[in-house]
Amino acid sequence: MKAKRMGWGVGLLLCLAGCQGASSPDAKQGGAASPVAADIQLDEAVPATPYARAAQALAENRMLAPAGDNAIEHYLAARAEAGERTRAQAALSELQPYVLIAAEQAIARGDAGEAKRLQGLIERIDGQAPALPRLEASVVALLREQALQAAAADAAAAQPALSPTSSTLEASSAQTARTPAPAVAAAPVVRAPDIAPSPAPIPARQEEAQAISPSVVPSRVVQESRTPRLLQDAQPRYPLPALRARVEGQAEVAFTIQPDGSVRDVRLLSSTPAGMFDAPALAVAQRWRFEATGQAHASRRTVRFQLPAQGASGG
Known part of the structure; x- marks a missing residue:
């Protein structure tokens, strides 16, 4: 009986040892610890603050684009936070000239939409920027020019509908002008071109044209070749x-x-x-x-x- 009790005691001790081994930190390492590590890695991949997102966008050459996820807009969001206001404003002041350059390039290539968006960013950076009135006037002029070009294109598209009629009239008038020619061809007047060098009026007109043309053509060429001051x-x-x-x-x-x-x-x-x-x-x-x-x-x-x-x- 005593030996039986000792066997039960040894079995109980082995069972307790096995339970403690199953609940050790090593056994739990792959369970509750891995989601925490995943959360930490996620936080490191996506910057938590607007200023950090702005720095990352600037490092990835996303200073102005895409809209909504660029360095300028992230710095503007960081400036709204009390703790980041000073250094965010310093970064915006340094980058503002490049926004202006990009807006002027958009105007030069005729992209009014992009120029308008960049103008809005400059207004958010500094509403009293000296370049804003000039930039706004350039955008308005570009929009007006594009509207005039669109109207001219619409008018040109409607023009071919009328041109066949005019061309038909011109063709018929030309044909009418050529119709009497056969009747006159048999007349002695046809031989006039063979004797034409003798009449004085025709060479006189040619001499007038030659006398006038040298004074007109060279001046035009000089005006076109001269670079404006x-x-x-x-x-x-x-x-x-x-x-x-x-x-x-x-x-x-x-x-x-x-x-x-x-x-x-x-x-x-x-x-x-x-x-x-x-x-x-x-x-x-x-x-x-x-x-x-x-x-x-x-x-x-x-x-x-x-x-x-x-x-x-x-x-």
Whole structure:
């Protein structure tokens, strides 16, 4: 009987040892701990604050796009928080010139919708920005120009419906004019072209035309080839990355001087170093104004970027 009790005691001890082993921390490591680790990884992948999301967007070259998930809009959201207001505003002030450059590029390529969106971002950054009135006027002018072009296109599309009638009338009138020709062909007048060099009136008119044409044609060619005089120059904004790296360079742009002296159709021809000065060179060309000649002129110009004197603030 005593041996039987000892056997029961040994069995009870083994059972307790097995239960403790099943409830050890090692056994629980794959259970409740893994969801917590997953939550931590998720928090690390998606920044929790607007300022952190803005920094991540800026690092991924999403400064202005896409709409709703870019660095500018995240910085604007961070500025609304008391703890992030100061450094968020500092970041917005540094990035504001690039928003303006992007808006001017959108106007240059005729994208009124994008220009309007970027104008709204500048208004949210600084409602008293000096460039806002000029930018707003450019957007309004672009919208008005596109409306006029659309109206002209509609009018041109409706025009072919009337052209067959006019062409038919012209064809019939031409045929009527040619109809009497066979009756006159048998007359002696047909031989007149063989003796035509003798009459004086025809050479006199030709001499008049030759005497007038040399004075008209060369003046027109000179006027078209002469580059209009530059009336309003503008200085480009030095890119912050180039300023910090102490890099100088230049960019050559081609553009069209409109009859009123404004500049349109700006495009980049070359730049050194490649890609660093493209945006400010295209933006500054939009602000040039030339002498109004009543005609369009194709032109080009080189924009040079030189570092300011040591110790002077760049911008």
